[in-house]
Amino acid sequence: MRLVGVLLVVGACYAPSPAPGAPCSDDTGCPSELRCLAGTCQRSATTTPDAPVGSHGDAMTDSPVGGPGDADGDGVPDATDNCPHAANADQGNEDGDALGDACDPCPISTDNTDGDGDGVGDACDPHPLAAGDRIVAFDGFHHGVPMGWQTIGTVDASGDDIVLEGVANNHTVLLAPVDATTNMTTFTSVTVMGTHGTFDATFAIGSPYDPQQDQGIFCSMYSPSAQNTANREVSIFDTLTGNVKGRRLFNWLNGTRYTMSFTRAMGTNYTCTAAGQTGNAPVTSMPAASKVGVYTYAATASVGYVLVVAGP
Numbered sequence: 001m002r003l004v005g006v007l008l009v010v011g012a013c014y015a016p017s018p019a020p021g022a023p024c025s026d027d028t029g030c031p032s033e034l035r036c037l038a039g040t041c042q043r044s045a046t047t048t049p050d051a052p053v054g055s056h057g058d059a060m061t062d063s064p065v066g067g068p069g070d071a072d073g074d075g076v077p078d079a080t081d082n083c084p085h086a087a088n089a090d091q092g093n094e095d096g097d098a099l100g101d102a103c104d105p106c107p108i109s110t111d112n113t114d115g116d117g118d119g120v121g122d123a124c125d126p127h128p129l130a131a132g133d134r135i136v137a138f139d140g141f142h143h144g145v146p147m148g149w150q151t152i153g154t155v156d157a158s159g160d161d162i163v164l165e166g167v168a169n170n171h172t173v174l175l176a177p178v179d180a181t182t183n184m185t186t187f188t189s190v191t192v193m194g195t196h197g198t199f200d201a202t203f204a205i206g207s208p209y210d211p212q213q214d215q216g217i218f219c220s221m222y223s224p225s226a227q228n229t230a231n232r233e234v235s236i237f238d239t240l241t242g243n244v245k246g247r248r249l250f251n252w253l254n255g256t257r258y259t260m261s262f263t264r265a266m267g268t269n270y271t272c273t274a275a276g277q278t279g280n281a282p283v284t285s286m287p288a289a290s291k292v293g294v295y296t297y298a299a300t301a302s303v304g305y306v307l308v309v310a311g312p
């Protein structure tokens with residue numbers, strides 16, 4: 001009882017500064033780096049710098065937010081901004097190259113060669129010789145579950161990964177904020193940390209996937225028994241018909257990082273690559289909803305990134 005009282009008092013005292021977009025009547029109602037414009041706190045090219053030029057303020061505070069030296073207004077000076085023309089205050093950079101996730105043509109590879117010039121680097125481009133591809137969703141999970149992504153079950157931040165907590169005989173899902181289209185490739189990296197229960201276990205990319213009915217087309221790393229690694233496989237699983245296609249027997253291991261990609265072409269031609277094993281098969285089933293995401297059944301999985309590229 002006493003602890004609850006203390007928490008209530010702390011909660012009542014906590015009054016964060018208004019964020020950009022918060023209503024205001026004058027500048028005093030906004031944080032120092034924002035102005036009250038048209039009734040809301042906004043970044044402004046005329047915002048007064050925090051410290052006068054030539055003072056001991058560092059480069060970040062000397063540079064006016066949104067003004068000269070910070071073209072995208074994200075608070076990081078152009079000189080050190082890993083995406084000077086894309087607002088990315090967190091400077092997230094999954095592959096550690098010179099470009100932040102927000103402007104990297106292939107945020108999962110340091111090779112940013114883009115042969116067809118469509119803005120998607122060859123290593124991320126399902127059609128590296130044909131223009132028209134575009135990155136429609138990417139997250140490296142530097143800060144837990146991203147805004148706008150949907151979860152089913154328990155999904156937690158863990159370092160620079162996100163962990164889908166496995167439950168025996170049940171599923172856990174993380175869905176990107178985009179719908180599956182007829183030509184689409186989804187990439188992920190995953191370490192299956194553990195498999196649970198006495199039945200089967202899997203980690204998969206689902207695209208398209210219907211979260212309401214828990215039905216879809218999956219690119220799976222599948223284990224017939226959660227308790228051992230015998231007869232494990234990489235396969236395409238159509239849960240609407242129960243058909244398994246493009247099967248490749250492969251003894252994938254818990255505790256090892258693998259990359260996966262799942263391509264849907266012309267709506268019905270699927271290619272699943274996981275742990276270096278590739279299967280291809282036609283699948284005509286269509287779930288009622290067309291979401292895209294990563295999925296575990298009776299498996300705890302640490303996921304490094306999810307990248308979704310839509311094709312022409």
Ligand SMILES: [Ca+2]
Nearest residue numbers: 083086087088
């Ligand atoms: Ca930026």
Ligand SMILES: [Ca+2]
Nearest residue numbers: 097099100104
């Ligand atoms: Ca990068």
Ligand SMILES: [Ca+2]
Nearest residue numbers: 116118120125
């Ligand atoms: Ca390209």
Ligand SMILES: [Ca+2]
Nearest residue numbers: 127130131133
């Ligand atoms: Ca292309």
